[in-house]
Amino acid sequence: MIKKKIDTNKKVLMSGNIAIAQAAIEAGCRFYAGYPITPQNEIPNYMSGKMPQAGGVFIQAESEIAAINMLFGASAAGARAMTTSSSPGISLKQEGISYLAGARLGCVVVNVMRGGPGLGNIAPAQSDYFQATKGGGHGDYHTIVLAPSSVQEAYDLTKLAFDLADKYRTPVIILADGMIGQMMEPVQATGYRLQATGYKKAWALTGAKGRRPNIVRSFFLKEGILEEHNKLLQKEYQKIKQEVNNYENYLTEDANILIVSYGSMARIAKDSVNYMRKQGARVGLFRPISLWPFPEKALEELSIKSNAILVVEMSAGQMVEDVQRIVKSSAPVYFYGRMGGGIPSQEEISEEIKKILNAYSQKK
Amino acid sequence: MIKKKIDTNKKVLMSGNIAIAQAAIEAGCRFYAGYPITPQNEIPNYMSGKMPQAGGVFIQAESEIAAINMLFGASAAGARAMTTSSSPGISLKQEGISYLAGARLGCVVVNVMRGGPGLGNIAPAQSDYFQATKGGGHGDYHTIVLAPSSVQEAYDLTKLAFDLADKYRTPVIILADGMIGQMMEPVQATGYRLQATGYKKAWALTGAKGRRPNIVRSFFLKEGILEEHNKLLQKEYQKIKQEVNNYENYLTEDANILIVSYGSMARIAKDSVNYMRKQGARVGLFRPISLWPFPEKALEELSIKSNAILVVEMSAGQMVEDVQRIVKSSAPVYFYGRMGGGIPSQEEISEEIKKILNAYSQKK
Amino acid sequence: MDKRGDGQGISFGKDKMTEQIIIAGSGGQGIMAMARILANAAMLEDKFVTWLPCYGAEVRGGSAYCMVKISDREIASPYINLADTVVALNKPSLDRFIKRVKPRGTLFVNTSLVDKKPKKSDCKIIGEDFSDIASDIGNVQCTNMVALGALVKSSSIVGRDSLEKSLREAFKDENVFLLNEKAIKYAMKLVKVRKRKS
Amino acid sequence: MDKRGDGQGISFGKDKMTEQIIIAGSGGQGIMAMARILANAAMLEDKFVTWLPCYGAEVRGGSAYCMVKISDREIASPYINLADTVVALNKPSLDRFIKRVKPRGTLFVNTSLVDKKPKKSDCKIIGEDFSDIASDIGNVQCTNMVALGALVKSSSIVGRDSLEKSLREAFKDENVFLLNEKAIKYAMKLVKVRKRKS
Amino acid sequence: MNKIFSYPKSLSKNETHYCAGCGHGIAHRLVAEVIDELGIQGRAIAVCPVGCAVVAYDYWDIDCSEAAHGRATAVATGIKRMRPGNIVFTYQGDGDLASIGLAETIFTANRGENITVVFINNAVYGMTGGQMAPTTVMHQKTSTTPAGRGANFEGHPLKVSEMLAMLPATKYIARTALFSPAEVLKTKSALITAFKNQIEGIGFSLVEILSMCPTYWQLTPEKSAKWIREEMVKAFPLGRIK
Amino acid sequence: MNKIFSYPKSLSKNETHYCAGCGHGIAHRLVAEVIDELGIQGRAIAVCPVGCAVVAYDYWDIDCSEAAHGRATAVATGIKRMRPGNIVFTYQGDGDLASIGLAETIFTANRGENITVVFINNAVYGMTGGQMAPTTVMHQKTSTTPAGRGANFEGHPLKVSEMLAMLPATKYIARTALFSPAEVLKTKSALITAFKNQIEGIGFSLVEILSMCPTYWQLTPEKSAKWIREEMVKAFPLGRIK
Amino acid sequence: MSQKKSSPKIRIDKDRCKACGLCIMYCPKGLLQLSQDLNKRGVHSAEFKKIKGVECVACSFCAIICPDVCIEVSK
Amino acid sequence: MSQKKSSPKIRIDKDRCKACGLCIMYCPKGLLQLSQDLNKRGVHSAEFKKIKGVECVACSFCAIICPDVCIEVSK
């Protein structure tokens, strides 16, 4: 296995897509299967050259479906495995993801979201939140969902994703959007992580020599067994809910207007916070990083001291439903979104905040 | 076209699957494509014989994906079209459904849900609520979702589904579960509906003779156009939200404990209401029939006069999130669910209600 | 008959009659057909009915069962927790459903495929060699009809006319119809005979 | 430079320098490479940078553009609404982005592909026949480098050393490097000359 | 007395859920015999299909993976690439391998993955109730071809093995049957070749086995055996294809 | 002076977004010419692919449908069955038709749907940036075969047309190319046959067209034309296949 | 005659048997039949039929064709 | 000489042209070339090159191979 030494002192200008690919290899990913689709083509292109060099496998699969099912095999064999795609391709993987979840196989699935529905376009979007967090596939399963908002974070979260996938034996979705995938920023690489192999996988398929056969399955026909299996899954989900709660608070301590936003959208929202602060408004930003589990407690606490909450998404309003559910009647929840690849400007968001502020001052 | 006269006076004992198939033909469905999967095999089996007789087309597709995309074509050509499957097969159709929604093509998709995730089992379940109502596919789209709770209703809603699909140019999902699909009950057929062809489809592909070409598409690359298209979709969704709001209230007028349940689960919940009423408890049942749009207003109103709400599902808790979102802080929302094909008995549900009642009486 | 007021299948307020039957056996024993003929006969008598099947491994092997509810008024849940009547056509079905016969209910057992007649003090047990009888009549496949005959005879859930009508609707082929009818009739006689004996 | 306090790219409280540049053209004009070399040069100077591309029809034809932010401190959004500098390498790009130059900003126009020099009173307009110049140097493909030379020369967003270093990192092939360097240098000279003239 | 025919070691003692006369039982036993004879029980990994043989893992005493319907070869690819030292095979029905999974089958073969494929062609979808399979022969009546295949534009039986034989990367393709003891033995030797190829690193090998489904052919087991011999082989000629 | 070569009526005046020298432009024009000559502009329905030709509907003045990537023949099946009087054709790239859509392609052909398929084989995925296609030839370098196809177990170029020719229900399968005016004309006559077959109810017809992708072959248009003539035809021999 | 080996034998696991009849069909000596009794499964399992003068030749055909691995053969 | 037909002619839509050069490659008479000027697209489009004594034969090769349908041919 050839490993080029990674200079962990030097920042490199790279795109989110490349950051994800490089991080995967450094995290010990040794199986990659994918099918080209914009805006994430840089990942398979990069992997086709680098995976063989890293002693791993690159397969350009015949379809997204083949890719996710190859991951099923690679993961069943105990390997760290990744596939990447964008919205339509991710829709095709839903059956496979449900199988991986059902069979308790970890893997990393990257969705570099684009405008939908259907073929849509290739502009950045955040309209697959529901699919990722509620489970676009069938059955009672969840996958961990992590949403980076910078290239560095795309790199860091990809590494984290492999650990979580092994720890909890679940698919982990990196929910990036076209903006994160395509944009370049300086990245500080952290080098190879050899604890990658630190997870014992006694259940993995290695040949039954000297032990009872291992079976990887999600099918439990006998009455009651599937329910038991589901209880096990739910218990694991409860554990994940307790342990995975990533978010960023930006100027929220004294904020009475709270913006909730994730991914690249949160970057623009941050600009708006900065701008509104200059205008003297006490605006803050809550940025969930783990979208599932959603950092409910943290938001709940902030919501109590907020006069109003503005959810901003590059979608028709998806995460806003979770926010409403969590916030309950603590604060009114407003929404501003752009769809189909439209990117709101800082000004648009600030305008929404001003509207809310006006409504409040009028009330007084 | 041979049409056997349907005796609309005589009840016939039939399964939900057959009721759906027969209703589709009577509603003017002339294109059926599907791929076998338990527990809905009776539908393709029936259709293979009856569709040709009705002058329609039956195709056993090579896969669920082929089937949904054949529907795309049939619908683009202006026909009423249906496909049916069960959970894993429906997951495979997610890309296609997103395309149909994006291209504004109506069709009927039946999901006779089974236990998941993965291959799961073939017992009845309700664990695809998220997938159906939030959009398991990519992008900001919605499909109308109708959940029958009897065989007669499966028949009636299927007919309604075709009308809604044409009216709003959207896929309509019949979200049945294995119990509805498999059980038999007497059904009163209502006969052929010839207004089936009453929807003018000027946009349909018929050849461009004498007019400008029609294009059926979901792809809008030029900046801003996809967003306009999405706005159009959202406007249509608002219209649907206003116009489609199906639900049943069962003994809710004076109820202070409200059960919320849908589909076959609501049947068992009704037994529990009956039982608890005998015990003197003021329990009622709210049964949403359209799951998307969810009858929000109706539930909101009921929730205000309820002391507690118990959501009962054959899932780990999916609809409950919508209930929480809608009910906000009006009443505490409890949940009881069985997973992986487990079917709760009336007694189990009543037990939950008793627990809630006890908690309340202790509070006093 | 549900006269115990446990609420199953009983509407709030009124106390109408509802019969809850579970028929269980192995994949190939014709459980579903038997239950369907029964349910259809009840429908022909203008009763409310539900017929809820449950298969094992998709279609074959394993144990399959079917829940039938017959009532004078609308039936809420088709699902049966405790049944008035359980028909168990093989051993695994017996083991599984014996505990789901209501107190004072009836349990039919196919003693051909059960080592020993089961014990359960709080319900009536009717044990017959359904499979052997069917074999004797000429086809072990008729086991279900033999059981159906015994069930209808001893419970009069449905009338004989509607049963016959239902049977005709189920078997268009005259020979098949006759064979099945024969099995039912034979069983009806048998149950009477045996009953007298016991 | 953002000195107008509109908040774009400016952190709350402090008023640091942020340069916002949009480079636009058609698919084959090397927009992305040009922007990347620029961004990388800034990174080599330890600046914070973001580089955000936008392609038209997947890769070819249509109009493509790239947004580059260069700042002394962390950059929130990589997205640019109004830019300090817009470089428009063809007509559609000009039409599209002319309205997004900030007051007192700079607009670079490739006059080779534009009928008439545009009018906009509130910003500086630098129009050069970038394509023709590139053609003259020997390769119309170098249009982007000619524009880059002009941009760096007239704005000094990045130093020449870092630009050269960045160029080296971009073009490993010596000949390709030399051709591109030549284009940049030529443009740098040119802008000076023309400036004097005007 | 010596046992000359006894229960294979790699076959679990569980009774199968298959119908009487179903070919799956024979094929399972053959696979187990071959595993025993090649001494690979400790390193064999099976990928089971979705089809009547879905719980084949209950019948073999080796490591097994499930696969989504049709995707067994994709799953096998993932396993084999990560565990090249193991002997990885798929066991798939005709619906699984030749309908929903056709693309995966062809591409896995075309990549020349060094795996073994056991392909059970019983001309119907057994598990879901006897619908038409891609391999259903002309005029055969099934649950979804009530008037016989061909009456409703269903096309012709698909000869997947012949298609795969066209691919340069496939190394061994044979079609055998289970309708008689002699054919069962031929099937076994074909399987031995197909597994040996993998052990020796030769590459993609597939054995297509014509197998009885008495239930959905609506024939007795005996008549089913005859139907393969007399009818099915016309559409699917036996022998080594490549 | 009479115009002997002019702009086809069924071709819209829009300029295409294709790269210089891209074969799609020629193929589009040929399709339009054939539609004009057969007088079917008023009843033709195109199903456009996902690939560089995704917006072919902007270039033809006829009714058109989009199709999800790879599913054009399934969409065409739905249209044709509901509109048997229309002339329905798909236009698909090699990624679309032969990779993700392979199963749909084979099954549509096997059912013998009476449609016409125009198959653009340019040996790469154009739209997504020049990745390997199933038709990429041995040793060809692409974005995902940086060391040339074959160096990393990618298998061999897939001859879909030959596979389809095996199916009894396919009526006409031909492979042509666009590398010279003469080949362009041959392509046109193949297309005429393929469309006529549909008009006459003969059945499934397909024309595979070897087409230049100068951008991702990283060759000039001229060299691209030469590369087809000299290299690509070795893997994909021209002529009528069936 | 002293060289005559002991009778070859088969052993049928009756409760496993599904009565498919394939062994019966293929026994070259006609030595197998369905029994009168029902087994645990409720079917008439296969059984060895003793016919005078006809010996089981241990050809294993019955075992080879049996889908349920009910038959063991010894020699 | 009176029978000599008028010169066949081609017309190139220069602004459509992408300068792929395929028409140039295939003109049997060598009558096409890239122009010096840039067109609207910024490329040096194809143009007819007048060569003394060499006539366009209206073979249409240039038009047939042109991917952008830039060329009309008349006779």
Ligand SMILES: Cc1ncc(C[n+]2csc(CCOP(=O)(O)OP(=O)(O)O)c2C)c(N)n1
């Ligand atoms: C995605 C998906 N589609 C459909 C099914 C239902 N299904 C289960 S097995 C099967 C086909 C079985 O036929 P075959 O592969 O020929 O196997 P056999 O049962 O005949 O051995 C189908 C369609 C499924 N489980 N998953």
Ligand SMILES: Cc1ncc(C[n+]2csc(CCOP(=O)(O)OP(=O)(O)O)c2C)c(N)n1
């Ligand atoms: C489900 C899905 N997967 C992947 C893509 C991305 N994609 C668009 S076109 C294409 C392949 C294009 O190649 P080809 O079909 O050969 O057409 P070409 O561009 O070469 O003409 C791919 C993979 C998509 N749009 N949808």
Ligand code: SF4
């Ligand atoms: S249905 Fe057919 S394939 Fe399935 S177990 Fe029964 S006989 Fe075998």
Ligand code: SF4
């Ligand atoms: S990338 Fe290739 S196929 Fe696509 S338009 Fe350019 S030359 Fe044509």
Ligand code: SF4
């Ligand atoms: S071993 Fe041969 S002869 Fe003996 S019973 Fe079996 S089949 Fe008959």
Ligand code: SF4
């Ligand atoms: S072959 Fe096996 S299962 Fe069939 S009858 Fe003989 S012993 Fe029984």
Ligand code: SF4
């Ligand atoms: S028509 Fe023929 S001779 Fe005339 S310019 Fe075109 S290619 Fe040359």
Ligand code: SF4
């Ligand atoms: S073939 Fe057409 S596009 Fe190419 S150079 Fe000639 S005129 Fe221009």
Ligand SMILES: [Mg+2]
């Ligand atoms: Mg099969």
Ligand SMILES: [Mg+2]
């Ligand atoms: Mg291509």
